[in-house]
Amino acid sequence: MKSYVFYFDESFHDRKILVNKNGQINAMADNSLESYIGVFWGCEKDELGANVKILKRFEERQKDRFGLTKEQELKSTIIKSTNYKYGIHSFNKNTLAFYQDFFEILDFISPIIQINAISKIEFFIRRAFENVKMPDYYYFNKNVFYYTLTKFMIFYHNIELLNSLYNIHDDNSFDSFRKLLLLNLEYILKAIDGIERKKSEINAYSQLYEVISVSTMKMDFAGKFDFCYYANFEGLANLLSEKEIDINFVSVVIDKEEKTTISAKQFCFSSVMQEDSKEMIQIRFSDLISGFIGRFLYALSHDKGLEEDKVGDIRKIKDNNLEEKRIISKEWFDLSEEQFELYKIMYNVLIIQHQEYWTCMTLSYNDEISCFFTLMRYVAGYREYKKFIRINNKLHSEYYNAACCEELQRHYASFYDASKH
Known part of the structure; x- marks a missing residue:
């Protein structure tokens, strides 16, 4: 050998x-x-x-x-x-x-x-969102979820959203972050609606919005991994x-x-x-x-x-x-x-x-x-x-x-x- x-x-x-x-x-x-x-x-x-x-x-x-x-x-x-x-x-x-x-x-x-x-952002997201659970009726592709959320965070992150992520320390602060993340997706989906080069994004971010809306999540998070x-x-x-x-x-x-x-x-x-x-x-x-x-x-x-x-x-x-x-x-x-x-x-x-x-x-x-x-x-x-x-x-x-x-x-x-x- x-x-x-x-x-x-x-x-x-x-x-x-x-x-x-x-x-x-x-x-x-x-x-x-x-x-x-x-x-x-x-x-x-x-x-x-x-x-x-x-x-x-x-x-x-x-x-x-x-x-x-x-x-x-x-x-x-x-x-x-x-x-x-x-x-x-x-x-x-x-x-x-x-x-x-x-x-x-x-x-x-x-x-x-x-x-x-x-x-590195996906690594961070996989650690922060590793406890995502979906209802039994809902098909959930984790690779699609992590890919889409990573791409979203790279291209559309902003200080308000990241501050909210930094300040997660309990269920209430996580819920505030989750609501802000959904709000970000809502504004982005409205802004890119009808833009030719953003067609694939509309489909991907619509799915991401739905996953975050119907899922249950817990985050064990201290601002770093x-x-x-x-x-x-x-x-x-x-x-x-x-x-x-x-x-x-x-x-x-x-x-x-x-x-x-x-x-x-x-x-x-x-x-x-x-x-x-x-x-x-x-x-x-x-x-x-x-x-x-x-x-x-x-x-x-x-x-x-x-x-x-x-x-x-x-x-x-x-x-x-x-x-x-x-x-x-x-x-x-x-x-x-x-x-x-x-x-x-x-x-x-x-x-x-x-x-x-x-x-x-x-x-x-x-x-x-x-x-x-x-x-x-x-x-x-x-x-x-x-x-x-x-x-x-x-x-x-x-x-x-x-x-x-x-x-x-x-x-x-x-x-x-x-x-x-």
């Missing part, structure tokens, strides 16, 4: 998901990413020695490029966040060369990669099973993080170890993958073209510009041939080489990581650069937006398909 070893690191890691007294959720701060990203990469133990030599040569080249000493760590933060503003289009010369080298190495060594993209790392290892265990790799012959190595290690030890790995990334290049490589994905997602989710108006007073939601379609900035598709080819290598490494269902673990809400994968699929769908550049960049934005919408609709429909089995 073959033995394997996997290395893990994470990015955009909030150890606690909390609402503060000012009506703010830390996971939605301006400098935060709503998704937590955890990444494993692994290989057969017999291949590890050769792979480590390749990684060390890569690191030596890049330390020279960025002027680092031998003692300094090569971390994902070596690339400034401004390089990601419009994805690969924004990469400066050194960043482009860095990631060309990086993905060519991943393509060559072809490791097993497993990605965990967990919505410790983040749970179990999903990372559940995702890896599911992928191993899908690939018919015996988990008993798999070792896991984690950057020093005690709670992550405790979660790992709930599974039947042959060993679980903590190591310092300063001493182990394999963990630093996990950091490079998770940091790249996380910062790419941050740029996508904070693109100016996609920004919705912030919600102030929910009673004045109609004053917001709700009708105008939000489209990603055209600069994302203003690519040189080198940049275009890098997208294609990314597509090969992260999608073509990883066709298994459990390559990416999410909860119900997966919009951010879905848009990332759709971007790679969209660009790589043009086999030749000359065909790609024949299309106006603004049209690329439109086509990509349509592809994202189709993918999200398929994901939403899958909740109902799964319930039939």
Whole structure:
């Protein structure tokens, strides 16, 4: 039986998901990413020695490029966040060369990669609303409920609603929050009625309103929840099973993080170890993958073209510009041939080489990581650069937006398909 070893690191890691007294959720701060990203990469133990030599040569080249000493760590933060503003289009010369080298190495060594993209808001909601009970006559799809409520909280949260959430301490204060949540949904449903781009929202939020109205709920809530790392290892265990790799012959190595290690030890790995990334290049490589994905997602989710108006007073939601379609900035598709080819290598490494269902673990809400994968699929769908550049960049934005919408609709429909089995 073959033995394997996997290395893990994470990015955009909030150890606690909390609402503060000012009506703010830390996971939605301006400098935060709503998704937590955890990444494993692994290989057969017999291949590890050769792979480590390749990684060390890569690191030596890049330390020279960025002027680092031998003692300094090569971390994902070596690339400034401004390089990601419009994805690969924004990469400066050194960043482009860095990631060309990086993905060519991943393509060559072809490791097993497993990605965990967990919505922090959904995690918070699942903990806060875990005691939802429906009347016997009412069909209740929990995945639809959690997905819809998560999306609502991300796009339509406001200080009044979050203050009410923060102030829950007994049944009466929870009832006040529940009434305010229903009031928010009423105002939003009235405001978006008849708006073409909001058709799917009307159906989803109408169902959400009904569920909250007829359900009984109890909330054991103190304004915050410790983040749970179990999903990372559940995702890896599911992928191993899908690939018919015996988990008993798999070792896991984690950057020093005690709670992550405790979660790992709930599974039947042959060993679980903590190591310092300063001493182990394999963990630093996990950091490079998770940091790249996380910062790419941050740029996508904070693109100016996609920004919705912030919600102030929910009673004045109609004053917001709700009708105008939000489209990603055209600069994302203003690519040189080198940049275009890098997208294609990314597509090969992260999608073509990883066709298994459990390559990416999410909860119900997966919009951010879905848009990332759709971007790679969209660009790589043009086999030749000359065909790609024949299309106006603004049209690329439109086509990509349509592809994202189709993918999200398929994901939403899958909740109902799964319930039939």
